[in-house]
Amino acid sequence: MEAIAVAHGAVHGHEEEYTTTGIPHDKMGMWVFLCSEVMFFTGLIGSYIVLRFATPLWPPPASVLNIPLTAMNTFILICSSVTMVQALAAISRGDSRKMKLFLCLTLLFGSIFISIQGVEYWKLVHEGFNPHVSLFGSVFFTTTGFHGFHVFCGVVCMSFVTGKAFLGKYTQASHQGIETLGLYWHFVDLVWIVLFTIIYLI
Amino acid sequence: MSEGGHKTPNYMAIFWWLAGFTAVEVAYSSLLPHTQKVLLIVGLVGFAAIKATLVALYFMHLKFERKSLGIIVGSTLILGVILVSVGMAETLLPRP
Numbered sequence: 702m703e704a705i706a707v708a709h710g711a712v713h714g715h716e717e718e719y720t721t722t723g724i725p726h727d728k729m730g731m732w733v734f735l736c737s738e739v740m741f742f743t744g745l746i747g748s749y750i751v752l753r754f755a756t757p758l759w760p761p762p763a764s765v766l767n768i769p770l771t772a773m774n775t776f777i778l779i780c781s782s783v784t785m786v787q788a789l790a791a792i793s794r795g796d797s798r799k800m801k802l803f804l805c806l807t808l809l810f811g812s813i814f815i816s817i818q819g820v821e822y823w824k825l826v827h828e829g830f831n832p833h834v835s836l837f838g839s840v841f842f843t844t845t846g847f848h849g850f851h852v853f854c855g856v857v858c859m860s861f862v863t864g865k866a867f868l869g870k871y872t873q874a875s876h877q878g879i880e881t882l883g884l885y886w887h888f889v890d891l892v893w894i895v896l897f898t899i900i901y902l903i
Numbered sequence: 904m905s906e907g908g909h910k911t912p913n914y915m916a917i918f919w920w921l922a923g924f925t926a927v928e929v930a931y932s933s934l935l936p937h938t939q940k941v942l943l944i945v946g947l948v949g950f951a952a953i954k955a956t957l958v959a960l961y962f963m964h965l966k967f968e969r970k971s972l973g974i975i976v977g978s979t980l981i982l983g984v985i986l987v988s989v990g991m992a993e994t995l996l997p998r999p
Contacts, residue, residue: 723969732972736979743983751990761937772929776922783918786962790911887962891955897925898951902932903944 731881735888738851742892745844746899752836760837762901765830767821774817775897778852781810782890785883795873797866804863804879807886811856818849841900848896851889858882909967917961924954 722729753759762768788803822842825831832842862882865871871879928950935943960966965973 722971724972729972732975736975739976739979739983740986743986747983747987747990750987751994754991755994763933768929768933772925775925779918779921779925782921782958782962783914786914790914793911884963887958890962891958894954894958895951898928898947902928902947 725877727877727881728884731884735884738888738892742848742895745840745847746895749840749844749899752840756836760835762903765825765837766841766901767824768901770817770821771897771901774814774821775893777810777817778814778890778893781807781814782887784810785886789876789879789883792871792873792876792879797869797871800871800876800879801863801866804859804866808856808859808863811852811859811886815849815852815856818845818852844896844900848889848892851892855882855886855889858885909964912961912966914961917957921954921957924950 720726720729724732784803784806788800788807791797791799791803830838832839859882862878865878928947931946931950932943935946937943959976965976
């Protein structure tokens with residue numbers, strides 16, 4: 702077994718470790734987890750598509766949902782993705798000051814996204830659009846709610862990682878935690894890109 | 904500049920592409936008459952697919968990862984497409 706083990710060096714931001722795949726264990730674990738998440742969201746998105754095609758009287762999303770507000774929220778999540786990847790790039794260069802700055806910005810953008818989604822939900826419920834009112838309401842709140850929960854979990858993890866960054870736990874040679882969390886964060890952004898198009902625009 | 908053993912992509916360029924595509928998507932959706940459903944769906948799904956691919960390849964660094972990881976992720980996506988296609992076929996195809 703050892704003969705096929707592959708050394709994966711410090712170039713990827715972690716201490717030398719031996720893996721049979723050539724991919725660090727925590728990164729591989731995150732990718733496998735993300736694959737299970739792909740199936741989870743495929744179930745939700747698939748249900749939405751099937752229900753929408755099967756229901757003749759489906760209200761146009763723009764007549765119920767606030768598209769400009771959500772487009773702005775999409776832009777904010779894209780901003781958070783670019784700050785996250787810049788944090789990883791900064792620590793890869795050994796620039797811990799910029800890494801902390803970009804992690805804080807990512808945390809801020811993630812929190813703004815959740816807050817805007819909260820405001821959107823509050824307005825919709827006050828206008829009478831809730832999970833009980835229609836099939837659209839039910840699948841809308843289920844799908845976007847689960848995505849919002851994922852962003853919330855990401856923000857909690859981001860707070861933890863940012864705290865560790867301020868304690869000086871990440872260095873140019875060892876910063877796998879940032880890369881692993883980054884994968885999760887970008888995945889959440891990617892899912893939102895699909896949800897925004899399918900639920901809000903089509 | 905090198906990151907993780909590969910040349911660092913221009914992340915800001917990717918960001919502006921993503922932001923631009925989002926603006927184009929919103930404009931496309933609001934300007935195209937909703938009677939032209941097929942054109943609307945094909946266009947918007949195409950834009951979303953391009954944006955998702957940019958995030959996966961450059962922000963998640965899938966472009967620079969080992970082929971084995973690409974195979975794992977690719978097979979999951981294929982299973983996802985099959986799941987949605989079977990569900991849609993169940994709804995759209997006429998029943999005997």
